[in-house]
Amino acid sequence: MLAAWCVFAWGAARLLIVHAELPRADVAVVLGGSSAYEERTRWAAQFWSAGRATEIIVTNDGQRGGWSNAEQRNPFFVERAVAELERAGVPRASVVVLSELVTGTHDEAILIRRYVEDRKLRSVLIVTSPYHSRRALWTMRKVFAGSGVKIGLVTPPPGQQTPAPTTWWLHVRGWSTVAGEYVKLVYYWRFH
Known part of the structure; x- marks a missing residue:
């Protein structure tokens, strides 16, 4: 029984993970996701360093992180993301913060499309967390439909x-991340 559950849990997690490779994009976009900003920004910085995008866009979910002794305040996650990109070697001039608050992936997609169309860009590389990837790619493709803009996702x-x-189900965070993503998928497919 445990073996069957382990296989099912692994499959449920793997089913959420998708990629849509682009060799190069006009911009890379780090989606907001307060709890996973470090892995997203580090990954985006690697693509920037490899010359796969010349600009990195960061969205703003308006959420604050934990206390920073250095700053004596709770910085916003968007601020932490920008700082993480700079620590990874991305110059501030190559980072664009879309300051308009977003409350979810659909809001981000609309905001990103507006930015891309205003600048007549032709390709976007979305950088997000593994378990968010299926919903993020589906949402971006739906919002960008008919635009002619190529969407990649890593x-x-x-x-x-x-x-x-293999172990998400052993952690509270795993349940909120993996199981919670299935709830969000159903909601997005139904209402967006």
Whole structure:
């Protein structure tokens, strides 16, 4: 019984993970996701360093992180993401913060499309967390339908800030990440 559950749990987690490779994009976009900003920004910085995008866009979910002794306040996750990109070697001039608040992936997709169309860009590389990837790619493709803009999507491997597919069910965070993503998928397919 345990073996069957382990296989099912692994499959449920792996089913959420998708990729849509682009060799190069006009911009890379780090989706908001407060709890996973480190893995997303580090991965985006690698693509920037490899010359696969010349600009990185960061969205703003308006959420604050934990206390920073250095800053004596709770910085916003978008601020932490920008700082993480800079630590990874991305110059501030190559980072664009879309300051308009977003409350979810659909809001982000609409905001990103507006930015891309205003600048007549032709390709976007979305950087998100593994278990968010299926919903993020579906949402981006739906919002960008008919625009002619190529959408790519990449994720860091699971196990950094997100639990591994084999053990997610052993952690509270795994349940909110993997099981919670299925709830969000149903909601998005139904209402967006």
